[in-house]
Amino acid sequence: TSGLNNWKHAHEILMNHENSKQHLDAIAALCARKSSSQIDSDLVKQYEGEVQYWQELLRRLVSVVKFLCVRGLAFRGKNELIGSSNNGNYLGILELLSEYDTFLAEHIISKHANKGRGHASYLSSTICEELIELMGQKVLCVIIDEIKTAKYFSISVDSTPDIMHVDQLTVVIRYVKFIPIYSHTGSEIARIILHFLEENGINIQNCRGQSYDNASNMSSKYKGVQAIIRERCSVAYYIPCTAHSLNLIGKCAAECCPNAALSDTRWSARYDAVQELQSDENQPRDSRLVAEGFLKKLQQLEVAILVEVWDTVLERFQKTSLTLQRSKLPSVVKVYKETSKREKTRKRQFDEGCSKETIFSPRERFRCEVYLPIMDALSLAVQHRLHSYMHIQNKFGFLSNICELSKDDIMEDCFPSEMIHFSEFYKTVSGQEKKKSRNSSTEIEMLLNENMCSHIFPNVHIALRIYLCMAPSNCCGERSFSKLKRIKNEARNSMGQERLNFLSLMSIENDVVDSLSFTDLIHDFALRKARK
Structure with missing residues (x-):
């Protein structure tokens, strides 16, 4: 063609070309080609088929990962060989499912079993770790969205060493996250909490409650975590853990009891131990003598009465020992008969009066020296601990009725x-x-x-x-430690911190995991991994 140089009449020329036979024939051919097939139609069809194949496989893999995460079970074994009895729970469950699933059986056994590195099978530990991370991130985002939607929240913090003696700080808002700490000072723990909230986009100004144990680094009025948090948010009221306060009340009452130091554990357990030790002739003589002394001490009437008193007190605390509840005390409780004895007198000094000296009976002495101090200590401790909750009662007490x-x-x-x-x-x-x-x-x-x-x-x-x-106690943090001990145990002590957080999150918040659909995650993952 010679081109166009008559731009003054270009509009008319284009209109004539659009209505010409050559242009209409070209448009018809283009539409026919689009409806029939494209140049790369086979490649697109192959790519879509591969995406669909990996999506079907990923649905099964995600279900297995969810099953193991919710129950806090281990994934890997000694090797990653299909057919090995030491390939771990992850591959073992997939092998079990392949016995009843032809698609999975064909993928594992016929196509991708033990092909080694460089072969895409989606059965490797690398893909498994990616799935754990993606699923954990999704659960985390859902819960953070719930916190932001609710607006107001409370925080609870506690710490415990894991199997590798790394102090893990558990931060409980709606979910649990373990953060390694290397200092137990109030300022350091407060810094970690504030950084954690800022990292997840949670505004500290919406915090309305704090619940920690009664340790000084947490509850101190000046340098404790609760004081530092309240400097940032004055309405984040501190509520001491009620369960921990209850234990401290019982400890305070036990310290005033003269026989409380008899055993650091249960008295009945100590009694069984010393009786067995005293009757065993194979034990060293010194041990048998010490056990015999303990046994005589335990057979006193005062000890039997103290057992009954503490049984009632600890029942009120809902902490009564199961051994003490089942124990029978015929060997401890003896029939007490008060016999007439000559009253002991002491030499009077020259400046003393002539009034008779007060002589307590054994019953009165036990009541004055043991029972009443225990009751007084309990009453004073309850009043002292109750004072910490009065500011919450004064502000929100009317909501209870x-x-x-x-x-x-x-x-x-x-x-x-x-x-x-x-x-x-x-x-x-x-x-x-x-x-x-x-x-x-x-x-x-x-x-x-x-x-x-x-x-x-x-x-x-x-x-x-x-x-x-508001959180009345930090029992949720204590319960999370049980999950921590189960997930990061002796056989899994090399687990990384991020993996520990995702596994513990999905195990603790299993109801959230069960309610979520990971279809979009599977689709995105398959699109990324499919080879064009």
Whole structure:
């Protein structure tokens, strides 16, 4: 062609070309080629088939990974050979499934069994680790989104050494994460907590509660973790762990008991041990003599009475020893008969009066010297520990019986008009439901959401959310240590920190893992790994 040089009439020329026979024939040929096949249609079809193949395989792999993570089981064994009895739980479960799944059997046995490095089979430990990381990241993102949606949260922190003697700091908000620490000072732990929250995009200003044990580095008023956190967020109220405080109350009462130092464990266990030791003639003479002394001490009436007293006290603490509950005390408790004895007198000094000396009976002496000090110590310890929770009670105590408050009970600083309105609303709804009244704070908060009235009573709703998010104890942190010991045990002591966090997260938050669908993860993973 010679080109176009008549640009003044270009529009007319283009219109004539679009209506020409040559142009229309070319457009028809192009449409026919698109509807039939393209040059690379076979390559696209091959690529899509490969993606579909790997997606089917990944669905099975993700299910096995989920199964092992939720139960905290080990993945790898001594080798990665198909057919070996030492190839670990991951490959072992896939082999078991292949007996009933023809697709998996063909993939493992016929095509990709023991091909070595450089062969893409998706059965290697590398792919397994990638799946663990991707699944853990997804669970983590879902939970962080829940925290941000809820807005208000509380934190609980505790630490314990793992099997490799690395101190693991567990941070509990809605989930658990273990962070290695190398210092137990309040400032260092607070720095780690603040960095963790900032790293995950969680605003510390929305923190409304802290729950730690009563250690000085956590609970100190000036340099403790709770004080440093409150400097950043003044409304992050500190609540000492109630379970730990209860243990300290019992410890305080036990320290005032003269016979409490008899054993650091259970008295019945010490009694069985010393009786066995004293009767065993193969034991050294010194050991048998010491055991005999303990045995005589345990056979005193005072010890038997103390056992009964502590049984009642510890039952109130819900910490009664199972051995003590099952134990029988006929060998300890003896029939006590008070016989008449000559009263012992001491030499009077010249400046003493002539009044008779007070002589306590054994019963009165035991009551004054043992029983009453225990009860006094318990009472004082309870009052002392209770003082730590009064500031929470003063601020949020009305929420525990919010529906039973009268107009006179509602304080002026507790949005009185809204409280009166809500009280009438609650009575009306309860009468319409004709069910058992909802008295707990959780049920009342659910009532607001069910009736979509949170915007009508915004202050009540916010107060309930803050009150319900507070952690009364750090028992969740203690429970996470059980998972830590199970996941990072002697056989898995070389586990990395990131892998430990993902495995423990999916094991602890197994309900979140079960509720999630990893279809999008499988699709993205297959697209990345498929070879074009």
